[in-house]
Amino acid sequence: MTPVSSPSPHGQSPLRTVQVLGGGNAGSSAHVRSLAAGLVARGVRVTVCAPLDADHTYDFTGAGAEHVHVPRSSDPASVAVLRAACTGADLVHAHGLHASFRAALALGGRGTPLVVTWHNRAHAEGARARFLRLLERRVVKAAAVVLGTTSDLVDRARRAGARDARLAAVALPGQRTPVERDDPDRLRPKIRAELGATGRPLLMAVGSLDPQRGYDVLLDASRAWRRLDPVPLVVIAGEGPLRQVLQRRIEEEGLPVRLIGRRDDVAELLASADLALLPSRWESRSVLAQEALHARVPLVATSVGGIPELVGDAAELVPAGDAEAFADAVVRLLTDPERREQLKEMGLRQAATWPTEDETVAQVLSIYDELTQARPFA
Template identity: 75%
Template sequence: MTPVSSHAPHGRPPLRTVQVLGGGNAAGGAHVRSLAAGLVARGVRVTVCAPEESDGAYGFTGVGAELVHVPRSSDPASVAALRAACSGADLVHAHGLHASFRTSLALGGRGTPFVVTWHDRAYAEGPRAHFLRVLERRVVRAATVVLGTTSALVDRARRSGARDARLAAVSLPGPRSAPASEEAERRRPKVRAELGAVDRPLIVAVGSLERHLGHDVLVDAAHAWQRLDPAPLVVIAGEGPLHGELRRAVETRDLPVRLLGRREDASDLLAAADVAVLPCRSEDARSTFAQEALHARVPLVASRVGSLPELVGDAAELVPQGNARALADAVTRLLTDPEHRESLVRRGVRQAATWPTEDQTVAQVLAVYDELTQPRPLT
């Protein structure tokens, strides 16, 4: 970060912002922590409204922000708590659809500048899909500015009626420091042993078990890898509605696949992996997993869909979405060709260097805040 001495020129009181987080999105939580740290370093007062347990995961108070416990619920008590926390704020910034909806209820058109960041879009089928579209329209029409992390999300916000929608690609923390990298490398044999991949390749996927993320395609592809010697182990970290279907497919076909459930050590899984796989059918978000894989120098195979080609460039093997055969062939090429793996790793390092830094992300967001807030009177 490049801190400045204060964001309160000429004796004016410092800018006070409220960041509202639902608590269920890892990318959103990491971004809010990074944003809070950068804003505080620039003299901005930051209040984070989120479930209190999120502070243990992201450390908002550790970077100088105030934490106000607001449950994820949209019931009247939660909305009232959020309304009280936003009282007197110069600007309110909500992250994610549900947090943004609660915030729109809490603000109630009081005129406070209201910024919304969309890190992803919510996926659903049937009646719930219609309900989510209604929420999206309400949120973007209430927002002063909508920031989308990808071009697809910006376009979606504009189609839903946003007055002002802009691209604002968020950053992840960069590569681990040397001590952290050394610790991850030290843990690699232990993690592989725990997973059962001591003498076999390890393929890792991370994400909720939902249809649009395509883990069923990865399970189908695993059938082709059984003929390799040794057969690689596929591990999928995540939970969701597709779990039962995936488990039955693995057991019925006796596939070398382990469903790990929810894990808090995705970085350790990646550090232990030989190949990372992102088999999604659609991806409007700026994929956290793809960024983490390239930062971790792990070869990535991903679907050629949505925002992924723009994000990874030539630093990943891109395959048609939903095509288990193409996915299987791409992974097989990587496992059997060390030079190709190393080439992808080198390209990944170059590609990651083109992504915005945390400092650049904070500066862009602060420029939006400055645009939306008027000079405050002297105290």
């Protein structure tokens, strides 16, 4: 059912926006859900164009938006569905490169303002990398405003020719306060026992099992921890194409690492850990980094992408791809309880500087107002 919007000021008809998602990683999908809820609460009519499974997972309709199923494809039929959904919209906001490209095709120069948010960047080499750069140039040429979730994504958009590129305010959606969470001290022993980490340090990593995440480097680093007593256990929550490769290495090399697949209780798992690990080759606004700092879990991460500006000095940062540096940082923290406590407090202070969901919606709405000032009156 399409939600009924609140009356708009000055007699204008309610603003109607279309939010476009492609495959949508967890961060961008959760962002769109949060954005939809905030916009609807402010009287904006919101349509979310996304695959059906995305609505099942993120419940855009539960946020008050209308959902239109658009497959993960740029074929003519999918573009036609998207074009129909965008008809009559005051503004279209696409999230991610491929969703932005489809939105540009669907709008076809009809004059509807297009806002694009880049949450991440694709990783490719050779011909595919050249193809993605062409897509980027096509998208930024069509967009009135490009929002990047990190400074380097903003710079990338400008290099691609964006006429207006800005740093996006992006909150960590649905962040619960300590009062609202289940008591971590009560759950901690149970979770650690389930994972096999009773009486030994628990090191937690979360993310899809793909090359970008740097889990091959994490496995290399874990060799150094076998000399510790007790031996720390590394637990990786996530699924992906490297599952079999990583599992084979763990078994053949006898590494103290467990792959536990995709989990719905990541916040609870993280709150039970002694350290959070982020060995990625590139990240934007890492959800794991944000969750770790909020949960007062010391973080060891690579100094890549948007990580340094996100965490500041509230984490141990090491070069990407350097297994020895990563292992050394972990060992130092495990043997230095004072430093761990310091990072916990610094993490909370750093998290307090991040945008709230209200601030995120306010920034987006101000951009929408800039681009739709000439809308007709009701």
